[in-house]
Each structure stands twice: as C-alpha cells, then as structure tokens.
Amino acid sequence: MASLVSNQAFEARAAEIIDSLTQSGQLKPFYNITSPMRPVVEIEGKGQVLVLCSNNYLGLADHPEVMEAGIQGIRDYGAGTASVRFICGTLKCHRDLEAKIAKFLGTESALTYVSCWNANEAVFPTLVDPADAILSDELNHASIIDGMRLMNKAVTKKIYRHSNMEQLEELLKETASHPVRWVITDGVFSMEGDVAKLPEMHQLCQQYNAMLIVDDSHGVGVLGKTGRGTHEHFGMEGSSVDVFTGTLGKALGGGAGGYVAASQNAISMLEQRARPSLFSNALPATVAYSAGKAIDVLDNDPGIVARLHANVKRFREGLAERGFDCTPSPTAIIPIMIGDEAEAIKKSAKLFEMGVMVIGFGFPVVPRGEARLRVQVSAALTDAHIEQALDAFAKL
Ligand SMILES: Cc1ncc(COP(=O)(O)O)c(C=O)c1O
Numbered sequence: 063m064a065s066l067v068s069n070q071a072f073e074a075r076a077a078e079i080i081d082s083l084t085q086s087g088q089l090k091p092f093y094n095i096t097s098p099m100r101p102v103v104e105i106e107g108k109g110q111v112l113v114l115c116s117n118n119y120l121g122l123a124d125h126p127e128v129m130e131a132g133i134q135g136i137r138d139y140g141a142g143t144a145s146v147r148f149i150c151g152t153l154k155c156h157r158d159l160e161a162k163i164a165k166f167l168g169t170e171s172a173l174t175y176v177s178c179w180n181a182n183e184a185v186f187p188t189l190v191d192p193a194d195a196i197l198s199d200e201l202n203h204a205s206i207i208d209g210m211r212l213m214n215k216a217v218t219k220k221i222y223r224h225s226n227m228e229q230l231e232e233l234l235k236e237t238a239s240h241p242v243r244w245v246i247t248d249g250v251f252s253m254e255g256d257v258a259k260l261p262e263m264h265q266l267c268q269q270y271n272a273m274l275i276v277d278d279s280h281g282v283g284v285l286g287k288t289g290r291g292t293h294e295h296f297g298m299e300g301s302s303v304d305v306f307t308g309t310l311g312k313a314l315g316g317g318a319g320g321y322v323a324a325s326q327n328a329i330s331m332l333e334q335r336a337r338p339s340l341f342s343n344a345l346p347a348t349v350a351y352s353a354g355k356a357i358d359v360l361d362n363d364p365g366i367v368a369r370l371h372a373n374v375k376r377f378r379e380g381l382a383e384r385g386f387d388c389t390p391s392p393t394a395i396i397p398i399m400i401g402d403e404a405e406a407i408k409k410s411a412k413l414f415e416m417g418v419m420v421i422g423f424g425f426p427v428v429p430r431g432e433a434r435l436r437v438q439v440s441a442a443l444t445d446a447h448i449e450q451a452l453d454a455f456a457k458l
Pocket residue numbers: 176177178179180203205248252277278279280308309310311318319320
C-alpha cells in the first residue's frame with residue numbers, strides 16, 4: 063500500500079536524522095519545568111535550577127498583579143474567542159491593550175496577534191507592494207525572513223551586511239525608482255545582543271524617503287530609561303520609526319502574543335488584508351489582560367528597568383573579569399562564542415549540572431560554526447544569583 067510505504071519511508075528518514083544529531087552531540091535536550099518562570103525554577107528530575115536563558119527580562123512572568131490580571135481575563139471573557147478578529151473575535155480587552163501599546167510606543171494605532179511571528183507574517187505581505195523594494199539586515203530574526211518570503215515574488219529584496227550603513231545607503235540609491243522603499247531591522251539582534259544603528263538608519267530613511275520597520279522584541283522593556291525600547295535608548299521618541307513589531311512573550315509578561323504598532327492606515331490595512339488577521343484566532347483574553355497589566359507595572363515603576371540595567375552591567379563586567387570575551391552592549395543578551403555546536407551543547411550541559419541553565423545554540427538558529435552559549439539577564443536576578451552564575455562560568 064502506497065501510504066504504508068510513504069509512512070515507512072518518512073519514519074526511517076526522521077529516525078536517521080534524529081540518530082545522526084544524537085551521534086554528533088547536536089541533539090537539543092528539552093527540560094520539563096514544573097514551576098512558574100522565575101530566576102530559579104523547578105525542573106523535573108533535577109530540582110532547582112537558576113535560569114539565565116528566558117526572555118523574562120523584567121521578571122514580570124510571575125508578578126502577582128500580572129498573574130491576577132490573567133485570572134481576571136478568564137473570569138471576564140472565558141478561555142478564548144473561538145474566532146478570528148473580524149468574525150466575532152474582537153473583544154473590548156483587545157482594543158484596550160492595543161490602545162495601550164500604541165500609547166506606549168507613540169504610534170497612532172496598534173493591532174495584536176497570537177505571536178510576533180504572526181505579526182511579522184502579517185506585515186510584509188500586506189504592506190509591501192509588488193513594485194516596492196525592501197532592504198533587510200542579514201541577521202534579522204527568522205520571523206522577519208519568513209515574513210518576507212511570503213511577500214509577492216515581484217518585490218525587490220536586498221539583504222545588507224549586518225549593520226553596514228554604507229551598503230544600506232548604496233542599496234537605497236540603487237532602489238530609487240521604486241514607489242516605496244522599506245528598511246527592516248531587529249532593534250536588538252537576538253543572537254548577537256547588539257543594537258541596530260537606529261539613528262543612522264532613521265537619517266538614511268529620511269534622506270532617501272524610505273519607511274523604517276523595527277522589530278523590537280528584545281528591546282521593549284529592556285532599552286531606554288522607561289523600557290520603551292531601542293528608539294528610547296537613542297532618544298528618538300516621536301515618529302522616527304514608521305512601523306514597530308514586537309512580542310508580548312518576553313519582557314511584557316512573557317505569556318504569548320505579538321503586535322504591530324503603526325499609523326492608522328497601516329493598521330487598517332492589516333485588519334482588512336493580512337492573512338494572520340483573517341485566518342488565525344484572536345489573542346486570548348488572559349494574555350490581553352496580563353500583557354496590559356505588565357505595561358502598567360512598567361509605567362508605574364521604571365525602577366525595574368534600572369534594576370535590569372544594573373544587572374546587565376554587573377553580569378557583563380563579571381564575565382569579562384573571568385576572562386570571557388563579551389562585546390560591550392547595553393542589551394540583556396550576552397552571547398559567548400564557542401564555535402562548534404556539539405561543544406556548545408556540552409558546555410551548556412556542564413552548566414546545567416552545576417545548576418545553571420544557559421542554552422547552547424547551533425545551526426539552524428545561528429550559522430554553522432558559530433555556535434554559542436546565550437546568557438539572558440533579568441531584572442529579577444539577585445546579586446547572589448549573579449554570583450552563582452559567574453562562579454559556574456568560571457568553573458567552565
Ligand atoms: C526579534 C524577534 N522577533 C520575533 C520573535 C518571535 O516572537 P514570538 O515568540 O512572539 O512569536 C522573536 C522571538 O524570539 C524575536 O527574537
């Protein structure tokens with residue numbers, strides 16, 4: 063029977079791939095966590111482990127008010143909408159959260175999605191016309207790359223070398239005849255932990271009349287005095303970024319969900335035309351409530367951001383004192399380059415034995431030969447946690 067043969071062929075192929083990853087030491091382990099996400103979590107079969115690899119930058123994932131808001135969300139609206147937004151999936155709490163996001167980022171409007179991945183899959187195919195050109199940093203996040211793959215094939219796509227402003231300018235000159243040019247960048251690059259050169263990019267976009275899109279998933283809550291993100295870090299509040307995309311699954315409570323914040327026309331286009339808006343469920347009310355509360359907590363206590371900045375400084379300095387080569391950066395992402403993927407996974411396992419969770423990243427998350435450990439710092443880490451982590455790194 064054909065289906066049985068296909069089934070056997072697939073199972074054999076999958077088993078061979080998994081076996082080869084196991085043999086080469088590249089198989090990623092999955093740990094079962096049995097407590098809320100916080101600096102120290104319970105792991106099944108292991109006990110307490112210090113987490114240095116979550117995106118819980120502000121420690122809001124188990125903040126009492128953020129959790130309580132989620133519970134209120136389920137009381138007010140139940141488990142979910144069972145619908146996409148334009149059918150019967152738009153709740154008042156979605157609109158409230160979107161108004162809060164727009165105000166937080168200083169845009170006219172905003173629209174939420176179940177993830178930033180979805181937001182990026184919505185933005186590019188919807189806003190970019192076949193006659194347009196789009197210029198993208200080579201290290202942009204996978205969701206930007208995949209979102210761009212969904213654009214009309216006729217769109218002119220150019221990839222510039224990482225943060226290379228000379229090449230970006232060349233490409234802006236080259237694409238002068240296109241009706242709209244788009245420049246897209248991560249605000250904070252997720253695997254490098256460096257910051258996009260936003261002031262230069264803004265200046266170039268002004269000079270060559272191009273639109274600037276920033277995915278600030280790792281910048282919001284982290285950069286700037288009040289955690290607005292990369293633009294605040296550079297003192298660029300106002301209308302310097304045309305379109306933001308971002309996640310609610312990291313600093314802003316860590317639940318899930320993403321958003322686009324932009325002009326009212328851009329948001330209306332997304333509501334009317336974007337496939338994730340038309341064919342995918344709305345954000346659950348629990349997340350809308352808890353993310354909204356996370357923004358309130360952040361607005362009411364910018365001291366959390368100051369704590370995060372102090373922890374980042376302390377961690378980076380501590381690593382440097384122990385001989386680790388980490389490039390200076392204000393972000394909470396600190397990559398420690400290892401090179402070989404199996405070696406990165408081995409080092410991560412060693413840290414885990416010492417009760418510290420730092421994941422080793424290899425292909426396809428980063429290019430082959432550029433495997434690394436990635437430390438992510440949280441405002442919730444105490445001095446004792448940081449010392450414990452630095453001791454473990456010293457023992458590596
Ligand atoms: C820059 C960037 N964009 C988008 C995403 C995806 O976010 P989400 O988990 O909300 O889909 C991530 C997640 O790692 C990211 O780092």
